[in-house]
Amino acid sequence: MAYSEKVMDHFAHPRNVGELADANGVGEVGNSRCGDIMKMFIKVKDNVIEDVSFKTFGCGAAVATSSMATEMIKGKTLDEALKLTNKAVMEALDGLPPVKVHCSVLAEQAIKAAISDYYTRIGIDPLPIVGEIGDCEACHVH
Amino acid sequence: MDRFVYADNAATTRVSDSVVQAMLPFFTEHYGNPSSLYHIGQEAHAAVDEAREKVAKALGAAEQEIFFTSGGSEADNWAIKGVARKLGAQGKKHIITTKFEHHAVLHTVQALEKEGFEVTYLDVYHNGVVHPEDVAAAIRPDTCLVTIMYANNEIGTIQPVPQIGRICKDKGVLFHTDAVQAVGQVEIDVKDQCIDLLSLSGHKLHGPKGIGALYCRRGLRLPNLIEGGAQESGRRAGTENVPSIVGLGVAIEEACRDIPGRTREIKKLRDALIEEVLKIPRSRLNGDREQRLCGNANFCFEGIEGESLLLLLDFNGVAGSSGSACTSGSLDPSHVLLAIGLPHEIAHGSLRLSLGDYNTMEDVRHIAEVLPPIVQRLRDMSPLWDEIIKAEKESN
Numbered sequence: 001m002a003y004s005e006k007v008m009d010h011f012a013h014p015r016n017v018g019e020l021a022d023a024n025g026v027g028e029v030g031n032s033r034c035g036d037i038m039k040m041f042i043k044v045k046d047n048v049i050e051d052v053s054f055k056t057f058g059c060g061a062a063v064a065t066s067s068m069a070t071e072m073i074k075g076k077t078l079d080e081a082l083k084l085t086n087k088a089v090m091e092a093l094d095g096l097p098p099v100k101v102h103c104s105v106l107a108e109q110a111i112k113a114a115i116s117d118y119y120t121r122i123g124i125d126p127l128p129i130v131g132e133i134g135d136c137e138a139c140h141v142h
Numbered sequence: 143m144d145r146f147v148y149a150d151n152a153a154t155t156r157v158s159d160s161v162v163q164a165m166l167p168f169f170t171e172h173y174g175n176p177s178s179l180y181h182i183g184q185e186a187h188a189a190v191d192e193a194r195e196k197v198a199k200a201l202g203a204a205e206q207e208i209f210f211t212s213g214g215s216e217a218d219n220w221a222i223k224g225v226a227r228k229l230g231a232q233g234k235k236h237i238i239t240t241k242f243e244h245h246a247v248l249h250t251v252q253a254l255e256k257e258g259f260e261v262t263y264l265d266v267y268h269n270g271v272v273h274p275e276d277v278a279a280a281i282r283p284d285t286c287l288v289t290i291m292y293a294n295n296e297i298g299t300i301q302p303v304p305q306i307g308r309i310c311k312d313k314g315v316l317f318h319t320d321a322v323q324a325v326g327q328v329e330i331d332v333k334d335q336c337i338d339l340l341s342l343s344g345h346k347l348h349g350p351k352g353i354g355a356l357y358c359r360r361g362l363r364l365p366n367l368i369e370g371g372a373q374e375s376g377r378r379a380g381t382e383n384v385p386s387i388v389g390l391g392v393a394i395e396e397a398c399r400d401i402p403g404r405t406r407e408i409k410k411l412r413d414a415l416i417e418e419v420l421k422i423p424r425s426r427l428n429g430d431r432e433q434r435l436c437g438n439a440n441f442c443f444e445g446i447e448g449e450s451l452l453l454l455l456d457f458n459g460v461a462g463s464s465g466s467a468c469t470s471g472s473l474d475p476s477h478v479l480l481a482i483g484l485p486h487e488i489a490h491g492s493l494r495l496s497l498g499d500y501n502t503m504e505d506v507r508h509i510a511e512v513l514p515p516i517v518q519r520l521r522d523m524s525p526l527w528d529e530i531i532k533a534e535k536e537s538n
Binding site for chain 1: 445446447448449450453457466475486487490522523524525526527528
């Protein structure tokens with residue numbers, strides 16, 4: 001198993017890491033049993049993600065996918081951010097080893113969870129917009 | 143990178159210079175097949191015999207009881223499957239092992255379970271040490287084999303092999319031990335310790351990879367695992383890996399020459415390392431503090447994940463290993479850490495540092511310097527750590 005240079009770069013120098021003090025949407029996915037927890041903080045204004053940050057407990061790929069995902073949704077509208085797929089995150093990182101694909105799924109879900117929280121806070125039912133946030137399939141292997 | 147500290151000697155070791163020198167002539171000068179009659183064949187044959195003597199001497203065994211294999215895994219497979227085939231045919235289809243064996247043993251007995259064998263997996267308790275009385279209690283009339291590792295590869299705990307051997311002998315049950323981690327670090331005498339079968343490997347003791355041996359007590363004839371030519375007294379086919387066999391011989395002789403002296407030096411380093419690392423808040427040492435291999439230090443750090451830790455350590459010139467799911471290639475953390483009762487989230491944050499003959503106090507100081515800020519950096523970005531701190535504040 002080897003990580004791409006981009007994965008190593010995002011792991012060694014994660015972008016947008018930390019807690020966003022004035023976040024108005026926070027989502028957390030994964031669980032400590034699996035060894036990965038991702039927490040995404042977004043600050044939304046006029047339907048645009050003005051700022052975003054993350055905190056992650058997990059492997060190198062988990063940190064790198066969180067970092068890349070924050071970069072990919074910064075400045076985007078909520079609709080655009082919801083269209084971000086785990087595949088796009090993986091491609092942006094020049095791929096992930098097969099056993100690490102679930103990390104990219106978590107990144108996609110973390111964004112959705114943060115956006116859901118934002119809608120809930122402003123009194124809008126997120127379900128029709130964001131949809132169900134399923135568990136990571138990889139977590140059902142055992 | 144200014145300094146490189148190799149602290150993964152339980153994974154493999156550097157081949158010693160004297161081992162390399164001893165091996166080299168067998169590639170280009172004495173390259174004959176030991177089965178051939180002409181002189182370079184006979185030179186190779188003599189070298190294999192000499193290496194066999196050295197391995198036998200290191201274990202307190204006779205030369206005829208040593209069979210070279212491709213490594214520890216093959217020796218484990220041969221011993222376990224061999225006994226199972228031999229005694230299973232007589233209706234003895236029960237095997238006793240532990241929950242935290244190496245996969246070479248664990249997966250082998252699991253394969254036998256599918257063939258109708260019943261396996262008892264003994265508890266190893268929180269300190270990672272089997273209770274001999276549990277072995278005695280588990281033995282049944284249909285037990286064909288007790289297979290318990292001499293020392294654990296992840297947490298380094300040394301098992302009470304002499305007591306287990308005595309129990310097995312008294313009860314007339316065969317006893318195999320995977321001693322891959324223990325040879326050269328623990329005084330082993332297969333006769334005194336009542337061991338019927340023992341597996342060992344070359345690359346854990348500054349020998350080459352791809353070579354190992356099975357000690358099989360005289361009079362115990364197991365079915366072959368590898369069929370073919372008449373090598374190894376007709377019991378393990380395949381042209382002998384002469385250079386590696388020579389290397390194993392030299393390596394085991396060096397490793398076993400002065401076990402108390404060698405281990406005393408490594409232990410000093412390990413104890414200093416443990417003392418330094420445990421200064422990190424919410425860290426713990428896994429496995430019994432005293433009854434462990436001289437070079438093994440296995441830690442858990444709450445709130446962080448092992449693979450990230452290894453990557454950052456690598457950036458800082460330190461090579462270690464982890465039992466986290468991410469490094470095991472599955473989603474579950476190490477079965478060894480789960481066997482000693484660690485919860486999943488803590489087992490994910492494990493770090494094994496295993497020191498050896500080439501480490502120095504400078505190495506320990508380097509690790510002690512770079513590790514705490516790495517742990518802190520990962521905790522700073524960990525939502526799990528936030529929860530731990532929050533819970534701590536609430537309970538105060």
